[in-house]
Every structure is written in structure tokens, then in C-alpha cells.
Amino acid sequence: MIIFYFFYRPLNTWxxxxxxxxxxxxxxxxxxxxLAITTAPLPYPQRPVRxxxxxxxxxxxxxxxxxLAAELSETLKVSFxxxxxxxxxxxxxxxxxxNAAPDGYTLLAIATTHIVTPILHPKTSFNPLKDFxxxxxxxxxxxxxxxxxxxxxxxxxxxxxxxxxxxxxYASGGNGGSNHLTAELFNHMANIHMLHVPYKSGALANSxxxxxxxxxxxxGMGGLSSYLQSGKLRALAVTSTKRSVASPHIPTLSESGxxxxxxxxxxxxxxxxxxxxxxxEKLNSSANQALPKLKDRYEAIGTEVAGGxxxxxxxxxxxxxxxxxRVVKLSGIKEF
Numbered sequence: 001m002i003i004f005y006f007f008y009r010p011l012n013t014w015x016x017x018x019x020x021x022x023x024x025x026x027x028x029x030x031x032x033x034x035l036a037i038t039t040a041p042l043p044y045p046q047r048p049v050r051x052x053x054x055x056x057x058x059x060x061x062x063x064x065x066x067x068l069a070a071e072l073s074e075t076l077k078v079s080f081x082x083x084x085x086x087x088x089x090x091x092x093x094x095x096x097x098x099n100a101a102p103d104g105y106t107l108l109a110i111a112t113t114h115i116v117t118p119i120l121h122p123k124t125s126f127n128p129l130k131d132f133x134x135x136x137x138x139x140x141x142x143x144x145x146x147x148x149x150x151x152x153x154x155x156x157x158x159x160x161x162x163x164x165x166x167x168x169x170y171a172s173g174g175n176g177g178s179n180h181l182t183a184e185l186f187n188h189m190a191n192i193h194m195l196h197v198p199y200k201s202g203a204l205a206n207s208x209x210x211x212x213x214x215x216x217x218x219x220g221m222g223g224l225s226s227y228l229q230s231g232k233l234r235a236l237a238v239t240s241t242k243r244s245v246a247s248p249h250i251p252t253l254s255e256s257g258x259x260x261x262x263x264x265x266x267x268x269x270x271x272x273x274x275x276x277x278x279x280x281e282k283l284n285s286s287a288n289q290a291l292p293k294l295k296d297r298y299e300a301i302g303t304e305v306a307g308g309x310x311x312x313x314x315x316x317x318x319x320x321x322x323x324x325x326r327v328v329k330l331s332g333i334k335e336f
Contacts, residue, residue, distance in 0.1 A: 044104055044279050048079040051269075052097055053109045054090025060222060060301065064267045065109040067297055068138055071290035072283075082109075089117035091124060098131040102272040104279035108132065111267050112178045115320045119328050120176045129321060133280055134313040135269040136287045139303040142240035142264050143182050143218040145253065148209055149231045151216075156237050156256035159216065163192040170194050171214040173202035176333065179218040181324060182239060182263045184331035186218070189258050209233065220265055221246060222302030239263040245304055266306070266320075268313060284310045 049072075053065050062084060069080035085093040090113055100106035108114075110132075118124040126132075147153045153162060162168065172180040175198050187194055197214050199205040202223060209217050210232050221244060227233040228247075237253040238244050241262045253261040269287065271280060291305045298305055 044282055045076055045078045047105065048081055049076075049105050049107060051080050051082050051107045051109055052093045053082055053084050054087060054093030054113075055084065056086040057084050060220070061109060061111050061267060063301060064139055064298070064303065067294050068269070068287065068290060071293055072286055075286045075290055076282075080107075089113055089121070089124075091117065091126075094126045094128075094131075097270070097272055098126045100272050102133070102275040104271060104275055104283065106272065107135070107283075108270045109267065110270050112265055112320070114270075115317060116176065116178065116181065116324050119321070119325050120333065129317060131273050132270040133273055133275040134310055134317055135271055135280055135283045136310065137266055137268045137306040137308055137313045137316060138287065138291065139298050140240075140264040140266040140306050141221045141303040142238040142244055143179060144221055144224055144238055144247075144250065145186070145216060145218055145236045146209065146224065146228075146233045147216045147236060148212055149234050150212070151234065153215070153236070154234075156251075156253060156258065159236065160190050160192060160257065163190070163194055168192075168194045168215040169197050169213075171197050171199055171205035171208050171217040173205050174198050174200065177202075178263075178265055179205070179220075181327055181331075181333075182218040184333065185263060185323075185327050186253070186258065186261070188327070188330050189261055206233070218263075220302065225302070246299060246302055266316075267303070268306075280310050 051065055051069050053062050055061050062082070066082050069082050072080045085096060087093065090111075093108060094114065097106055097108035115128050118126065118128050145156065147159070153159045159168070170183045172183065174180070179202070180196060180198065183194065183196065194215075197208070199208060202219060205217050206219060206223070206227065208214050210227070218239065221238070224233060224235070225246075228235055235247065235250045237256045238247070238250050239253055239261065241252060241254055243252060244250060269283065271283070288307050291307045295305050
């Protein structure tokens with residue numbers, strides 16, 4: 001009867017009744033929620049998460065990522081699968097994540113090179129600040145200013161004084177690496193000029209130092225303990241603003257006469273840009289819960305737990321970009 005009345009009316013009345021009838025059925029849906037079809041989004045995560053690492057399996061960054069991935073798997077009840085995509089500067093891994101869907105299921109393990117590589121190579125396809133959503137600063141480790149165990153240099157002040165009377169050399173694991181840039185920052189802040197001698201790896205740089213080929217090097221804490229304990233190398237200072245938990249007897253560069261000096265090797269997590277804030281916060285909260293459980297295992301490999309908010313990590317990355325951009329400009333390091 002309603003349909004008959006609806007169709008056999010003048011046009012203007014027909015249009016009027018069409019809208020009235022539409023409103024009538026919509027009101028029925030409002031009054032009867034069971035008739036309305038609604039789909040609430042499922043809580044994140046619902047499937048395995050892939051964690052991309054830009055270096056090969058077995059290295060420091062890989063170990064750090066795997067420890068955290070295992071704890072996140074326990075906390076969030078889904079698998080966090082580490083996927084190694086090694087390449088120079090981690091470019092392949094960064095490109096993969098920068099171009100991945102911002103759904104929280106593809107993450108990136110990042111380190112200092114994430115910031116430094118695009119500074120040294122301006123044509124790099126990704127922007128370390130704009131193309132990623134920082135999640136958390138996981139762990140950090142200072143570098144150690146070391147000399148040979150047989151070196152006459154006993155302190156940072158003695159080193160600086162000697163460097164002003166003759167040319168000293170420092171080794172690194174390669175051009176543009178963190179230890180190279182750390183030494184250049186030291187050059188600038190101590191107002192000295194040391195000659196850079198690059199080697200193909202950090203291990204070769206340490207060997208050169210022990211054999212007396214070079215005068216000093218800046219090396220990660222994790223790879224030095226056995227050399228320091230045996231007396232083959234002597235630690236003069238650490239590059240962090242506070243003394244290392246692993247070696248509290250080693251003074252900082254800042255307290256050794258180079259005021260304000262701070263460099264740390266850091267590791268963290270990031271997602272593609274535009275990842276939902278709720279997903280970033282879920283990952284950040286879960287990582288902050290996981291990190292204290294890993295404290296002893298991280299300290300065993302020379303790193304210390306950091307943690308904190310995604311916002312503080314984002315600000316830290318911006319400061320790192322500014323600092324290393326300034327160092328590269330001052331030192332005259334060119335793209336290679």
C-alpha cells in the first residue's frame with residue numbers, strides 16, 4: 001500500500017515523499033542498531049611484524065634488534081621477525097621501510113648511520129627525518145678514546161698537548177663511519193688536527209693501533225673489553241656525558257678537558273612516516289616494558305638501556321642530524 005501511494009502522485013509530491021521515506025528507513029536503522037552494519041577496527045597487532053635490519057646477521061645491531069624483537073613477541077603475542085637486508089649505510093633497508101605501508105607491520109632497526117649516511121651522501125633516496133616515524137631509542141653505547149698499551153700518552157690532556165706539537169694519527173673502520181666523525185668532532189673541539197687513517201674494518205683499525213701503526217682510535221665499548229683487560233690497549237676517556245656503567249673507572253672526555261663533548265652510538269626503532277599515532281604509542285609502550293628485562297643482556301655486549309617517548313626520540317634524531325651536518329661541514333668530509 002505504501003509503494004502504491006508512493007508512485008501514483010504528482011512529481012513534486014513524489015520527490016517529497018522519496019525523502020520522507022528515506023528518512024523513515026534511516027530512523028529505523030537508528031532505532032534498531034542490530035540492523036546497522038558496523039565494523040570496529042581490530043586492535044594492533046593482528047599478524048607477524050617484520051623488523052628490517054640493514055646489516056648482516058650476527059653483528060651488534062642485529063643482536064640488539066633480535067633481543068628486543070623476542071621480548072616484543074612475548075609482550076604483544078605476535079611474532080616479530082628479523083629480516084636482514086645488508087647494504088652500505090643500510091640504504092636498502094631504509095628504502096624498503098620508507099616505501100612500506102604505514103600499518104605497523106614493517107619496522108626498521110636504526111642506528112647512528114641512519115642519520116649520517118644521508119648527510120655524507122645527499123643523493124640518498126630517503127630522508128632520515130621525514131620518511132620515518134621514530135618509535136623508541138632502545139640502547140646506546142659510548143665510544144672509547146684508546147691508545148696502545150705501550151703508548152707514552154696517559155691522559156686526554158697529554159694527548160692534546162702532544163697533538164699541538166706534532167702530527168698524530170687516528171684509525172677508523174672506514175671513511176664516514178661513526179668513529180671517523182667522532183674523531184673529527186674531537187679535532188674541532190680540542191682545536192687540534194690529527195691525520196685520519198681509514199681501514200676496512202674496526203677490527204683492522206684496532207690491530208693497527210696495537211701494533212703502533214697509528215696513535216689512537218675511537219672504538220665502540222663492546223669490542224674493546226678484552227684488549228683493555230689484557231693491557232694491549234689503554235682507555236683514556238669515553239665519549240658520553242656520564243661514565244659508562246660497564247667501565248665506570250674511565251673518565252668522560254668532558255671531565256677530561258673537552259667540555260661539552262658528547263657522542264654515543266645509539267640504536268632504535270622506526271616505522272614508515274604517517275604510521276598511526278596509536279600504533280607508534282603501542283610499540284613505544286611495549287618496548288619500554290621490554291627494555292628493563294634486557295638490561296643485563298645488553299650491558300653484557302657493551303650497551304646501556306635507554307627508552308623514553310617517541311617524541312623525545314624524534315627530537316634527539318633532529319639534534320643528531322644538526323650535529324653531524326655541522327661536523328661534516330667543518331671537517332670538509334666529502335661524499336665518497
